[in-house]
Amino acid sequence: MAATIKDIGRVAGVSTATVSRVINNLGGYNEETEKKVMAVAKALGYRKNESARSLVQKSTNTIGVIMPDVATTFYGDIINGLEDASYENGYSVILTHAGINGCRIHESLNLMGERRVDGIIIVSVELHEAEIEALMSLDIPFILLSTKTNREDTPYIKVDDFSAAYTAVNYLIENNHRVIGMAGANPDDPIAGTPRINGYIQALIDHEIKVDLNLIKAGDFSFESGKKAMQEFIKDQAPITAVFCASDETGLGIISICFENGISVPNDISLVGYDNSTVSYMSIPPLTTVAQPFYKMGSEGCLKLIGSIQNKTKIDSIVIPHELVIRQSVKKLS
Amino acid sequence: MAATIKDIGRVAGVSTATVSRVINNLGGYNEETEKKVMAVAKALGYRKNESARSLVQKSTNTIGVIMPDVATTFYGDIINGLEDASYENGYSVILTHAGINGCRIHESLNLMGERRVDGIIIVSVELHEAEIEALMSLDIPFILLSTKTNREDTPYIKVDDFSAAYTAVNYLIENNHRVIGMAGANPDDPIAGTPRINGYIQALIDHEIKVDLNLIKAGDFSFESGKKAMQEFIKDQAPITAVFCASDETGLGIISICFENGISVPNDISLVGYDNSTVSYMSIPPLTTVAQPFYKMGSEGCLKLIGSIQNKTKIDSIVIPHELVIRQSVKKLS
DNA sequence: TTGTATGCGTTATCAA
């Protein structure tokens, strides 16, 4: 039932070409016809049909976003950032989950292809070779956010997890901590797991502190991981004075167990978290943590992608700086 | 460069009509041609063009979601739920922010109209008359999630905030609390503010407890609101034994100030939160709180919408049950 | 400044 430019043309007594020109204000018509066309368009409640426009222009003004199943709760600010940036540039965002462990990623990519999105953003999903091939074969500009691959030709924006972890542990060492545990990282996760563990280890090595593998408690970045890690530390009677946590939630888990056992943070044990998530400033004490600029990652990534779409340029990967947000969970040892 | 059904037809030596039939497996062709067509399609790397399909079918298999600027961080699970449900039913999700205070909502609605989405989901945005009109005039099925209007013809799914608040306060009363404060609700928010305040008041009245307006500390559901409220309670020397918090974050704010002042939760003061957000179980003590089934709201709402799209039926509003999640922030008084 | 005509990639109707 919706009115088309044909309808407008008929009523206004002009051709569809003229209507199209006016609607898109391309100029080249006198004021009178413009007014008439606009008036009729309004009267008829005209709304342009993006599908038709996309078909002829071969561009959908749409950006496809693929994110892991937990992204909205966890990386929400990335979504916010990229949605804002795309909105401001006249792009719409179409969103799909990659499913648990990326099991839906092929379907997602396929969908993006059929929808002819102008660009693709992949958030925090680990891509294997087959998936990279599928992505590249779409021949659509793309960028990875908070993840990367081992190939050179897949542009990304992310924090350097290794050096962020290094910074965090280094800060603990600067505060004279010498027996430092690590908790919550998943050693099977090549994106967020091993680099953080390695950063932790490297910081110790660089300060000639012996690395004790018993002090590394693996996990899955969760609150529960933190609880479990701390319980083990206690059981082990580990002589730690500080723990580097692979996520803020893990840090909160540790705090929780400490509280139960009358261990004071930071007096008895110091903590550095990772993410600067909303929970980090609500804990007791507020958590010193590594900040990843999620919102900026989203907006910047989106902007880069749009630039690449419009200028057909290649996107350079960038390592976005992390920041140590100092709150009150680390005590300076004398 | 992408191959079209025409290309396939040419190469395979059949008409576009046949190609289309095979691609959509509509039947009515012999196995041989099917094989040939499929082979050529694969060889050419054919991907169907959704824009073209949408144009002729007058349906985009797309659901538009409009959410407030904080939705992804706060109502993330709603997004998860509706994305899952739409995916399973072959719909894509297109996402936009309504902007701060819904300032972008008209543009968002316009966008949904131009994109010819098959249905619209509006999450937690307060709609005024003009916006309702704009929404209705699109003539696209829609549903509101975690919000409602004062009109009958705008279907929604939400928790009954009044009765949820009532439940929370009632629980405190059952535990023999008699001087109960309230914190964090915005009295200007007709969706999440006043109903919770009114539920609080009603629960008191029903138990013949005097309502003291000084015990109601307004706010904006934030952590800061909680801190401020508690600071005021302390300054007022309010004889409260419990506080009903309009959000979990507000509850955490209160805990934080209590801790600073050596006030024990729940020994000195009991707390009930609202939302059952991830922070609620990470606090010390874990927060007793009112749970809103966000994921289910998203999936259920999406399902209802899809049903309405496909069967052209009207959607019934439903009040989804809330639940009191009992943890450890309430002490039973003797 | 305006109009005519064509094509974008599909689906769908009709006829063969």
Added chain:
DNA sequence: TTGATAACGCATACAA
């Protein structure tokens, strides 16, 4: 079982 062909709503090259 297949093919020709007309839409779908729009943008645009070309002509007037």
